[in-house]
Structures are given as structure tokens and as C-alpha cells.
Amino acid sequence: MTAVTQQSVLDSVPKGLFIAGEWRDSSDGSTLAVDDPATGEILTHVADATVEDGRAALDAAVAAQPAWARTAPRDRGELLRAAYEQIVERADEFAMLMTLEMGKPLAESRAEVAYGAEFFRWFSEEAVRVHGRYGVAPNGATRLLTMKQPVGPTLMITPWNFPLAMGTRKIGPAIAAGCTMVVKPAGQTPLTMLALADLLDGLGLPKGVLNVVTTAHGRTGAVMEPMIRDPRLRKLTFTGSTPVGQKLIEQAAEGILRVSMELGGNAPFLVFDDADLERAVDGAMLAKMRNMGEACTAANRFYVHESIATEFSERLAQRMGALRLGRGTEDGVDVGPLVDEKSRDKVKALVDDAVAKGARVVVGGNARDGAGWFFEPTVLADVPVEADLSEEEIFGPVAPVTTFRTDEEAVRLANHTRFGLVAYLFTKDLTRAISTAEALEYGMVGVNQGIVSNPAAPFGGVKSSGVGREGGFEGIEEYLETKYVGLAL
Template sequence: MATESEKTLIDSVPTGLFIGGQWRDSSDGATIKVEDPATGEVLTEVADATVADGTAALDAAVAAQADWAATPPRDRGEILRRAFEAITARADDFAMLMTLEMGKPLAESRGEVTYGAEFFRWFSEEAVRIHGRWSTAPNGATRLMTMKQPVGPTLMITPWNFPLAMGTRKIGPALAAGCTMVVKPASQTPLTMLALADLLTECGVPAGVLNVITTHRTGDVMEPLIRDPRLRKLTFTGSTPVGKALVEQSAEQLLRVSMELGGNAPFLVFGDADVDKAVEGAMLAKMRNIGEACTAANRFLVHESVAEEFSRKFADRMAGLTVGRGTEDGVTVGPLIDDKARAKVTELVDEAREKGATVLVGGSATGDRGYFFEPTVLADVPTDARLFREEIFGPVAPISTFSTDDEAIAKANDTEYGLVAYAFTENLSRMIRVSEALEFGMVGINQGIVSNPSAPFGGVKHSGFGREGGFEGIEEYLETKYVGIAP
């Protein structure tokens, strides 16, 4: 059960729709229950937006676009800087809120607050660095001027697994570029985004620039907005099947689109790797966010000469983790987001067992309430197991072996996804060769975390397109205009 302090925190969060600078109920009065995945307890209820509410949110964004685009870049940057400082000052509250609605341990949530806030600091500095160029045409007859202008009203659909950071990673560059927006957070974890909207208003974001609508009728509410000719950009983080459907819908208005979709990250350990360092990296790459991350290591490909040592040490580390409610001291693994997620992980592990995989540790759902699954390591997993083909999104690490570099690269690339890959080796030539050969948008060499607000995040193939973060992140919210001038 939630403590009194937890209930007080939850009660402090607005639960309505945020449209045009005002909090309001759903037009039909419907609500969505927000559940604590560690207990199954209902924390609170939030408004469940209708199609009319979605249209009202876009109306507000469209009405505010011209004034926000004309706001001096320094002013936009200062708002983002204030927001960074405000989130940092309230880090404990944001961390607790995320743990309550999503389940991750408090230490993980605090890490997300630091990571998520950093996008506001980064893009506060990028707001004043939007620039074009001036040149003379090759024949000398005209002058060529290019300028960057905001794309315009943007629809942002964010996932449940990183309730703060997936919002700030989109909102930060949009605000810096001069775009207004409608944000639709996941119905499982809406509270963090609602709290963020309240904070951004305090920091000076004008009415209508940021609008937040919560709904479980996602398809019904989002599709009319995507097909509305006033919308100019769609950005989505979530599963590949949903992303494909949204891209199809976006084609009607030829929207600018950014898609950060599913992953199937390989984790390669070469024969010359520092095994202890590789195990440490594996723990980070697999267990960050309970494995519920698109960047989570999904397949462990280990050279046969070090496979036994790596598997044993990795299993020992996983066995030492503590499963429980994320608010409790000493807990390192929280629950999965819901029963459906736990059922899928169970199904994938059972299928791998049937195909001959050996369970080194874990392997089962656990707990008498909530949606917990044991930290699990499987050895001798055949590469045709579903665990190697599908995104696990849970604390399960399947291990297979390879004998040559070419075999490792071929196995790593044998997937429709291409978000991130990890490789551990002490050989510089191999580092370069493998990095170039891996068909992924991001590669981590001798490290288990690649996400960084100052670096471009994104994938290739069925993992999507577009980049978030880094110098590239703001370009997703800018159009280039060319002006020819006769002297």
C-alpha cells in the first residue's frame, strides 16, 4: 500500500488534460486508472481524452505557434534552463513519482531524472545556435541565403518505460526550435508528464505552447490529429508495429516524422575482452530499467573461449540482485509494467527452454502480487529461439556463442532491427572494424550504456529514423528555407 507521503505526492499532481494553459476534465468525464505495478493498487485516476479534446489541444498549439516562433531564441533557452534547474531541485519527487507509476527502483528513477533534465540544459544552449548561411552563386549573379525556421505544431507520443526522459528528449528541442506541441504520454505512466507540464508552466512556457492529453483511446484520438493538415510533425517512441501504422497515417499530410522504435541489441564479447569489465557492462546493458528499454541488450553473443567464464560470472551477479517494490531500501529489480508484459517474458523463456536452453539463474515469475520476474540468465540458447528474434523487455539474458569475428558480426546483424549494439574487446583494430560492420544506429564499445543527451540517439532499419539529442536533435524540428536575392 502507498504510504501517506506517497499519497500526498500523488495528490499534488494535476490529473486533468492540459490544453491552452488550462487544466480541464475530459469532455465526456471519463478517466483512466493509474496502477502501481508492484502491488496492483490504483494510485489515482486521470482524464481520458476524447477526439474533441485532442482537437482542442491541436487548436491551442496552432493558435500559439506564430508567437512562440517569434519569441527570441535566448528567451526560449532561458525557459529551458529554468526548467532544468527546477527538475533538478525536485529530483526526489520526480523519482518517487516514476517509481510509483512505472515500478523501477528509486536509484534508477533518480538516474532518469538526471538524464531527462539534461536534455533541457542541452537544448537551452542549442536554442541560440540555430543558424543559416550566406553565399554568392557560382555565376555571381545572385546571393544565396538559407535560414532555419520551426517546423510548426508537433504531435509527440511517448512511452511508459521512461516517463520523464522520453518527454524531455522531445519537448526540449521543440521548445528550443520554436515549435508548439501536443504531448500524449502512455496511459500506464501519465503522472510524470502531467507533473512536468505543471513545472514548465511555472518556468514560463506560454499557454498553448505545450498541451498534454492523456487517453487510453489512443488510436481514435491520435489519428484525426495525424491527418489534420495543421499538424506539421509527428514524433513517436514505441513499438515498431505501432510506428509503422503511424507512418502510414502520416503520409496523408506528408508530415515530418521521427520514429524511435523497437530494438534487438546484440552484446558481443570477444575472446580478448576483459571478462570482468564485460560482465559489468552486461549488467548495465541488460538490467537498466529492469530490462524494459529499447536499448537493453537482448542477445549475448560470447566467444567460445570465454563463454563459460562470462556466463558463470554474469549469472552470479544476476543472482545477487534483490527483487521488490522499487520504493524499498536495497531493491535493485522492480516489477514489469503489467501482467501482459510478464506473461510475454514467461512465454519467451519457456520456449527457449523447450528448444534446449539451460537456465543458469532465475527463469520464473515471482511474488504473490505485482508483476515481478526473476533476473534470468540462459545459456546455450539456439539462435532460432524467439528470445533471439523478439524484443524481450524484461530481466532475461540469453547467451549463445561464436568462434570467429565474421560469425559474430553476421549473427549480430541478423535482425530486422538496428538501434544499438554493444561490443567488448581490448583490440583497437577490432573496435574500429566491428563498429563499422555493425548495422546499428549506435554502438557501445566497452560500455553498457550509450544514451547521452549530447549524442544523437536513434536507429536504422526497423528501429526507425530521425535522431534525438546531440547537435542533430534540434534539426528534427527545423525546416530549411532558401532565399535567392538579386543584388
């Protein structure tokens, strides 16, 4: 096997737009720079799509939809299975690519490759399990047939924090259901999606089924909005911030599009007085430090019973303080840079605000000087509920700890947010675990574990954290319409 190097991986990725099965330049020849967040230097350039390019991509998806919908489910499933195997075989290439453009350490990138590939394996098995039903009307005169059919052309907008997995968990069910797609990856991390499109093309995915358009931040709205408002588009799926999701839903309302939105989070992490403290700290490290805290599922607010809060904070600080910062491609690095300067500065502002309002820095608390967008793993104790980071998604390696006295207070603090993606709780009491999980206003709850994401489970939130589910048996339903046929005898 050829050794995987930074340059060989960058050279292997197509840099154009993928439309109707062909790689092409932007219609006006413009490009956007892809930066290395560990150094601030430019890695490479990719095509910067225009409105005309977006229209061409949707044209291709619309043209391919009828034939793709008629494709045998087994064929669609076998293609996904082959893609899963290819991704696993090329795990080192995808991992290196993600680390270069996003910043996470190679170990985390490899974990994302394994996670992202699993969506293709899961939905390869779901492709042949799309069911309708047959029934007899109550009066006996009519037969009731219910069938499932693909929604149709879908626009997918994916974020920068999980460049592979956020794509595969949308593309997987769409392929399985028989939907064509236009994918718009984040401008900071387009390379992984371009590599994935190239892989699928090499496996024989029909032309026009998957189309990829890359755009710079300043052009994204102008290119996406005409597609969203085009009456031929039938579904919009987006993963990203709540404000952007709200705007996209407004645009989608014109065409009454099916939408699935995975939006912001403000995850509480509850540690009750009977919790296994070591297990809770292990869970906190996973829930907080996965992806440097740049995850919608990241624990954002730590509510710890007052009797164990000091010991929990000290143990967590010891673990956080031992982590090594650096470029993700270097050996022994635990924590990479944040994705850009704006993100780093936001984390610093939130920490400074909390300290000004009475929080105590147990470890960390500073941005690192020099090249790249690094922030120290940080634990804050005695964080007041009025601190900005109690309301805002941190998206960085900061764990703010607040105490509680009663179970009711813990639940009240946890639910005091407009978000409702995921919550975590640690207790040895099964009754407490179930009653608390039922009381938490979240789409997902992790009990005595710091990671809930699983391709076989429905991922999604309530309230301002979104609508719809990805993964699990529910994931493919987002790409299917239900048709009822009444048959008179």
C-alpha cells in the first residue's frame, strides 16, 4: 500500500464541482481557499460555485430522479455496502484529509471514518427493508394499500465539524430510499466530501444521483436560496446553527419542502451524588473533548451535586490539563486547533465573561500564542447561571461546572434552555435514571455514558435543536413519502 502523506492525499482529491457525473470548474472560474487551522496557511483551492452552477446541479439531480427511483433496492444497498468497504480500506487517507482541513488529531479522524462509514453499512441493509402495508377497510368493501416512495431531489447542507460523518448520514439514507442529491459541504472543509463523491463515482453511482457544489461563505446564501425556492426540489436537510436553520426553514416554506434539521445544542451533563465519580469523569472527557468540544452533542453545562462538585472538578481538571495541544498530524497530540480564528475568539470571550461574573479557573483558560487557532482545555468552577456560556453553545474545550442540591433543581437547570438535542446523566439509581431521562426535554439522553451517537439509533433533537431524525430505522423515513391507494372490489 502506498504511504499516506499530507501532499499525496491533497493531490488525490478533485478540486472542482461534481455535477451530472463530471468534474468541472466554477462557471466564472473562481476558487476558494481551504486553510489549515493548525497553521493558518492555505492547503489548496477548490471551485467556488455560482448561482448557475447550483442550478446545473439541481438540473442534474432532477433529470436523474425517475431512473434512480426505479433502481432495485438491492442494487442501491450493494452500492452502499461497497462504499462502506472502500471507506474502511482507505481510512488513513480520509483521516489525514479531515485532520488537515478541520484540525482534529488523527486518532479522532480515524474514529470519525469508522463512525461515518457505518452509516453506509446500516443503510445498505435498510434499502431492502422499506415496507408498505395491506389492509381491509372496516366496511369490507375496499382494500387499503400503503406504499413508500422516494421523496425526490434533496438539497443537503453539511457542517465543517464532522466532514465525513455528517455527509454519510444524509447520503446513506437518500441512496437507500432512491433520492437524488445536491450536497453543499462547509467552505472550511470541502475536501472530504469531494473525496467521498469521487469514491462513489468510481463505484458506479449513476450520473446525476449525487452532485457536489462547494462555495465560499459569502456566496453560499446566493447559491443555495434559488435551489431551495425551486419547485422541483422536494427536500432540504441541514446540519448547523439554529439561526441559519431558521432562515432555511423560512425559505423552504415557500415550496412546502420536507425538512430535517439538526441544529444547535446546549447539552447539560448531570452528575448526581451517588454517581461513580471515576466513570462520570471518563464520560465527561468523552462528552466534552470529542472533536475539541466542537460538536453539537458536546457537554456544554456541567451540573454536579454540591457534595462532590469540588472533587469532580479537580479530577476533571487533572485529566484536561494533561492533554497535549498541537497539530493533529503530530504524534502524541490529544487536542487540535479550533476551526478558525473567529471560533477561537468566541471561546475566549465566553471564558472571560464567566470569570468576570465569578467563575474560577481550575485549569486552562487561555488561547495559545503563535500560529493556529488553539485554546487550552479548560475547567471552570463555581460558574454562575447568568454567565453567557450557560446560554450559548461553547463549541470549544471548556467545561463549566455549576452545583445543584436536589434532583428537581438539576432537571430545572438542565431544561432551562431553548435547545434540546442531548443530555447526559450519571447515577447508580435505576429509578432516578429513568425518571430523570423522562423529565429531560431532549431528543437524546445518555445514561452513564458520554457518547450517544450511533448509526443504529435515531439522532436528533427537540425545541430549537431541530426536527427530524438521522440514523436508526427512522433515518430512511425522512427520505420516503407515504402513498395510500384505495382499491374497490
